[in-house]
Amino acid sequence: MAYSRELHEKAEAEIKRRKLNAENEAEQRKKELTEKYPDFQLIDNALSNTGIEIISLLAGCKNDVGIEELKKKNTELKNERANLLKALGFPEDYLDIKYTCKKCNDMGYIEDYDEERKVSYGSKYCECYLDALKRYAANELTRSTPLELSYFEDFSLDFYPKALIDGESPYNEMASVFNSCKKYAENFDMDSTSLYFYGRTGLGKTHLSLAIANEAIKKGYNVIYGSVINFLNKMEKEKFGRAESAVDTEELLIDADLLILDDLGAEFSTAYTVSALYNVINSRVARGVPTIISSNLSLEELKSRYPESIASRIIGTFATVKFIGKDIRQLMNEQ
Ligand SMILES: Nc1ncnc2c1ncn2[C@@H]1O[C@H](COP(=O)(O)OP(=O)(O)O)[C@@H](O)[C@H]1O
Ligand SMILES: [Mg+2]
Ligand SMILES: [Zn+2]
Known part of the structure; x- marks a missing residue:
């Protein structure tokens, strides 16, 4: 790459x-x-x-x-x-230089030594350098999303009606969604489960997934977030475009500690998009790392829209979270 x-x-x-x-x-x-x-x-x-x-x-x-x-x-x-x-009560190594990376003492490269053959191939990039490189590439990829606007603190339950709609109180349901998302973010680590947020437009799916992203970033995790449409466009250009591209988006999406795929189902579906999505989601499930997908598609719609391989991966391994209520963008405009 x-x-x-x-x-x-x-x-x-x-x-x-x-x-x-x-x-x-x-x-x-x-x-x-x-x-x-x-x-x-x-x-x-x-x-x-x-x-x-x-x-x-x-x-x-x-x-x-x-x-x-x-x-x-x-x-x-x-x-x-x-x-x-x-x-004097100090640790023994108090005066030593505490490098961030013990492998290369923050040089960014280490000797490329083959233990088996007992030969040195000169030097190679240290993992810490490659991590930094990936982080910067990931930043580039996510720069366009307005992350700063989506915190738990800005999320209000007042927008969700308390009265029953189809037998459910949006307020009660969304209070429990909100609390689980907060807990999820607080306890987030690489063993966290993947989440599938679904429900109609304007119910706070993107808002809550980005609030989780903010917490995970604060904890130092490498988080990538963006819309499915955007990622697919980039990957398609990199794959079929003429210009030698600077990043491999697919690899970044697979490698991220936490990946947030926003608005699954909004893309125009082709053989390419389906196979690319399958590859990203499946590779992450195989690695056992957390992904958050948001979508307007109910579980039934997911099954009819995508091949079994994708739909069952999501339904089988993601915790599904249903969003209900009235379009909040619309409510805000009415106010
Ligand atoms: N509970 C909420 N409290 C405050 N603002 C909200 C809430 N839910 C959504 N919003 C805001 O309403 C707009 C639409 O929400 P969004 O998360 O994009 O919905 P969805 O992704 O479900 O379509 C955004 O500007 C978002 O910040
Ligand atoms: Mg959204
Ligand atoms: Zn290093």
Whole structure:
């Protein structure tokens, strides 16, 4: 999969920022500590001296002191520093640089070493770098959706009639939908179940799915949301278009921690859209990762609109959530 240079630059900048932050924070901790306890400075100076001596000995520049002796001294100094930290109530690694990624120390790349063959192929991107790259690509994909307008706090139950309609009180039903969505968002993790929101237009399906997205993003999950129509258009262009595209939308949709597919059923159905949808939904179900789909299609309509493979995947593995009431956009306009 090819990413644009712009995305690579963003990812590089991000990893560099992490590295600098980690180093600055360690430097700051050291500074504060040595100001309070000058003994640390002495130990530190001695440590760097033995370090330099060991290096020059190894380089063959000097051999008046035995290397074993120096190494012993070095270890002793390190222990002394660790003990001093402990005595003062700090963790032993308090002065170490705490890199975000322990694999590459925030370099963004690691040695490409083949354990089996015992050969090195130079260097390769570290996972942390590829994650950052994916995150930026995902951002690009979702930028057009007005996420900032959809929070749980802005969701009001006052729009749903209390009186019974077809034997159900929209207010009561939607109060329970709202509470389960809130709980779902609070407890969200990679084991969360997938959800199928369905009901007529203007009942808050998109609003609540984006409210969940906001919470998941706050928790640090990689969330992708957007309309099915939009995603299908992009994937189709990438697949059949002439230009070499910068992202692989299908792969991003499959890889996201949480994917929100808005308005399933609004797209114009072709053999391509059906197979692309099947591939995305099925791959995510196979990975066991959560997806939220919203749609105007009831479960019956879902079955008649899509092949059994898609409909039964959704009905069989998603928790279905029914939205009822009166079109809220219309109610808002009347007010
Ligand atoms: N319970 C609610 N409280 C406040 N605003 C709502 C509520 N439900 C929907 N809205 C707003 O009404 C509009 C339509 O809702 P939306 O979530 O897009 O409906 P749907 O996706 O079910 O068609 C949006 O602007 C949304 O923010
Ligand atoms: Mg909607
Ligand atoms: Zn890394």
